[in-house]
Amino acid sequence: MLKVGVVGMGSIFRAHLNAYKQMEEEGPAVIEACCDIRPEQMEVLKEKGVRAYTDVDEMFKQEQGKLDYIDICVPTFLHAEIAIKAMEAGFHVISEKPMARTTEQANAMIEASKRTGKQLMVAYCNRFLEAAGYVKSVIDSKELGNVRMAEFKRDDGGGDSMGWNNWFHDGELSGGVILDLHIHDVDLIRWMFGMPNAVSAAAASYITKGGYDTVSTNYFYDNNVYVHASSSWILQHNKFSSRVIRVSFDKGYIYMDRTPEHTIFVKVTEDGIVTDMTDKLTWNFYYNEIKYFCECLINGKPVERCLPEDSIDSVKIVMAEIESADKNGERIAL
Structure with missing residues (x-):
């Protein structure tokens, strides 16, 4: 079972959480760690034993070797910064849309994925x-x-x-x-x-x-x-x-x-x-997209849908x- 770290616990995360509840029952993935600058946002996961952080750098440091990928659900202007840090720390990344605030930031994300060899998928849920x-x-x-x-x-x-x-x-x-x-x-x-x-x-x-x-x-x-x-x-x-x-x-x-x-x-x-x-x-697109990303990682296959090169377009x-x-x-x- 893939071990997941989530960064950002706002409204879009709640949609992701419903998908993870179903996937935890089926076996592909389970949330092991979470991060948000607002401690109260993480209570729902802390009650289930999920490790909680208020500093993303500390999370990536402490969770190296423990997590398979990071699910980024933070505001748009933070996508690139956190995605790059996550890949450099050794994690694969699925990041909420849009890819980044600017094309320059999006290009930096692509460069980091190539440099680190980590998979990067942008979660355009409507593709699923x-x-x-x-x-x-x-x-x-x-x-x-x-x-x-x-x-x-x-x-x-x-x-x-x-x-x-x-x-x-x-x-x-x-x-x-x-x-x-x-x-x-x-x-x-x-x-x-x-x-x-x-x-x-x-x-x-x-x-x-x-x-x-x-x-x-x-x-x-x-x-x-x-x-x-x-x-x-x-x-x-x-x-x-x-x-x-x-x-x-x-x-x-x-x-x-x-x-x-x-x-x-x-x-x-x-x-x-x-x-x-x-x-x-079926209309459960959040589940479909996250499950697809998990299946790619489990089977050792490259992501072919919502590629970062497409997303930057x-x-x-x-x-x-x-x-x-x-x-x-x-x-x-x-």
Whole structure:
């Protein structure tokens, strides 16, 4: 069984924790150590005998040879620093998205992985959503013909305060909604359609200082397919979220709509036959991604999904979107 150390015990860790509870029962992995600057955040694990630290350097020093990998769930601006330290201390790393706050930091993470020989995977959980994988398979196989249009929409309600010290609403730390939330769909777009030639973005800020909290972007490709994505975290109700994928083909249509209250996933063919696939798919993407990483380590295989080299491309795209928004929607080449 793989022994895991977790750094960062905030909201995203709670999603990871549910996955680890299931994996501990099945055997792939168990949390042995944790770290957070807030001792109270670790009580739930300390009660189970997990070794707790408030200093990451001390954790890495004391846990050398005891842990197989580090799961990084800290704020974005700390991803690179902690990932590099972890790999240099001898641990494999799975790190929450986005890969890093800047492309320079992301490149430093890749260099550290190559230099130390440690595996590095960026946890873009939506790559492990079966519905997203199905959409990609239909695109690649041309089962419904060529893509005419694809739209992605992702909204959250965060309220006036989000995260430790409200770091989400500090654009310098989080990159705003574009780098933090919107990048989920940017990564799916790059995965499904490849790198766009250019982007054009409109964005606005209401509660995020030094960054944007709502964005709408067009992505340009040689094949003239229309791809658009929008995101916001300013919905009034902080417990509501919405995830939409719509893809129109020559011979059909795929539609996914997910909220906390319902999930719909249907495929419509050109002859009007509607196939409801909602109950045929699993939706536990956090479990799927962490289990995949564990299986790679257990079997001694290199990670082939969510590679850091791919992940840095998603960062490049959102940085181009931010530049475009800063320039009133100017088309920015990639």
